[in-house]
Every structure is written in C-alpha cells, then in structure tokens.
Amino acid sequence: MFVSVTRLHLRALRYLPGFALHTYLSARQARRADGFMGGYLAGDAERGAWTVTIWRHEAAMRAFRASHAHLRAMPRLLHWCDEASIAHWTEDDGVVPTTAVAFGKMRTTGRLSKVHHPSARQVEGQTTGHEPPKRGTSLRPNPPA
Secondary structure (H helix, E strand, O other), rough: EEEEEEEEEOOHHHHHHHHHHOOOOOOOHHHOOOEEEEEEEEEOOOOEEEEEEEOOOHHHHHHHHHHHHHHHHHHHHHHHHEEEEEEEOOOOOOOOOOOOHHHHHHHHEEOOOOOOOOOHHOOOOOOOOOOEEEEEEEEOOOOOO
C-alpha cells in the first residue's frame, strides 16, 4: 500500500473559503477514486491542514492527483499557501497511519513543495509545525455502485 501525507498552511485567512471548497471537492473525488483505501483530514495547532491517505499503489494516487478537482486546486495552492510539504512511503499492512506516525514521517522523510510566497519556516526547510496534527474528518472509499 502507498501512503501519502500532505501539510498545507494558508498564508492568509481570506483564502479559507476557497481552500475549504477545494478540500471538500478533492475529498469527494478521493472517496470515488480507483485504488483509494482510506484516510483522514487533520489540523495542527499552527493552522496547518493535513491529509493522510492510503492507496492500493502509487499509480492510483498519481492518477487521483492529476485529475478533476484535485488538479484544479493545485495551481491555487501555490498562491494561497506559504507552507507545503509531502511525504510518501509504502506499508505492507494497509492500515492508515496515526497522526503521530504521519507527523514523524513528515519530519524525517518529508519534502517541501513549491509555494509562491514562502513563510520563514518554509524557507528554513521545515516540513511541519511544532506539534502533531489532531485527526478530523475520516475519508472512506465509496462503495461501488
């Protein structure tokens, strides 16, 4: 199984409505995506927005990322966010990682994603805030029709 973890931080609260809409649309897309096994949304104390998802294989995650709602959100995030990071790894058991595991992996193996207006933390190369995220909305695959 392929695990994907992302952390985004909005540079201004005025971007929150658009971000929330695109998060909803992307989560709905993920639930319907071929190869999506589950995950959750989370948030940290410094207003970082996290996604933790598990996929049948890397190709399924990449197909999701390069299509529909998620693809439309990506260019906006370059402008809206001042911090962005991702971490990927494989797991044999197919269990969605806890927030502590996701936080630890992001700190040790995560990498920065491009943003147009980087924060001081992003410039310094930090992939997380100071504390792990708190788990929020669960994401489960929609049953086949």
